[in-house]
């Protein structure tokens with residue numbers, strides 16, 4: 475199901491869509507570069523490249539097909555060959571007609587964002603093509619999130635299955651993307667700058683769309699175009715942190731331990747031939763979403779572009795904020811104390827200044843206007859899996875929000891009832907005045923066909939009335955099944971969007 479036709483759902487849909495539209499990969503490529511046809515010169519990020527039928531194109535990631543189409547039309551006639559690795563199903567959704575006469579081959583793989591044999595074939599072909607580049611060539615690498623799964627070339631002695639099990643096991647234990655990608659870099663023949671090394675002596679130009687908080691280029695898609703040394707000591711530390719030294723495949727642990735012993739002698743690889751350019755990120759999307767919300771008369775607060783932490787705790791946090799706002803409690807509270815209490819009990823990783831600013835901005839709106847309030851943020855929470863259900867971080871976050879807003883409002887109702895009994899009156903917000911969604915910009919939330927979910931203040935009680943046990947779905951990490959079954963709450967199914975800049979959260983309060 476997509477967004478429903480209720481006015482608030484339509485508003486949410488417009489805000490989310492504006493965010494995604496702002497990070498359409500083809501437009502980002504066109505904005506980043508200019509080609510002077512007369513002099514056959516490519517201008518980008520203050521540098522110039524001479525074009526003379528000397529371009530090789532490689533690409534890997536969820537947003538790469540759109541980037542490829544734009545690059546192909548901009549550099550027409552100068553591209554000798556190209557290979558791009560994109561998620562299975564991409565070419566069904568996006569026409570590749572524009573590439574019919576192109577020298578770029580598109581390979582699909584990595585179903586459900588997991589490395590598989592087709593992705594490995596693509597990755598090996600890419601590595602070979604880049605290895606064939608000679609002095610005077612320009613290798614353009616199109617990079618976006620999802621690239622790690624689409625570019626697997628395991629280190630010597632490690633199988634694709636070993637690598638996949640390693641990443642799945644650490645991911646299920648709650649490892650963050652930076653941690654996963656440090657390990658991927660050590661287990662790969664192409665990640666962590668090894669693709670850039672292969673291009674030498676040709677020039678390499680990386681165009682990167684970020685799907686990691688704070689845009690660390692070395693970790694996006696595991697940084698194949700960023701010259702760097704693998705940090706095996708750190709990789710082993712991460713494995714110990716998640717208590718996986720005993721359970722990961724032996725070839726993986728052996729490989730890391732051997733590299734760990736050898737790493738002291740390695741020299742930092744050369745970066746003189748490499749130029750990486752960041753062409754888009756989550757803050758571009760959230761800024762556009764903010765503009766859209768404002769154009770519909772909302773008071774808008776953009777909380778953060780860096781929301782990280784356990785998805786269910788973040789859902790809880792949004793519920794607390796919503797409750798503070800609806801009950802007009804913000805006015806009377808000591809914001810610093812409130813933030814301390816909340817962050818001490820929750821596993822959140824958002825700068826304190828961001829939370830403080832959020833409360834202060836909401837407070838100023840409450841003084842000045844009675845418009846609908848819209849809080850927008852972006853980021854990428856994680857899920858520590860405890861159950862065997864089907865779901866994703868966005869659906870779990872939304873379900874957790876539904877649970878906590880229900881309980882918090884229930885508690886408020888009890889307090890108000892007692893106060894009314896004592897003759898005191900209090901202004902209260904209704905549960906139906908709040909709508910929340912958490913949606914991946916790539917259109918795929920975890921190993922499911924949903925992009926995320928929308929809930930309101932009554933989603934939890936509706937499920938209870940339906941005879942469901944929503945808590946069991948949450949405990950079992952079974953959010954997808956919950957949203958497939960419950961009435962009045964829904965997951966959002968959009969199909970692959972063709973871009974990828976993490977997730978967008980939108981909280982609307984009347």
Ligand SMILES: Nc1ncnc2c1ncn2[C@@H]1O[C@H](COP(=O)(O)OP(=O)(O)OP(=O)(O)O)[C@@H](O)[C@H]1O
Nearest residue numbers: 587619620645857863864865866867918919920951
């Ligand atoms: N049943 C589940 N419930 C909640 N989350 C889950 C479940 N199963 C897997 N996940 C989470 O889904 C995430 C993987 O989802 P996905 O493949 O969409 O990752 P991604 O980070 O968006 O991909 P990329 O960054 O490579 O584009 C992991 O964090 C994993 O913990």
Ligand SMILES: O=C(O)[C@H](O)CO
Nearest residue numbers: 619620621622694695
């Ligand atoms: O591909 C990956 O590694 C993730 O999407 C982060 O960029």
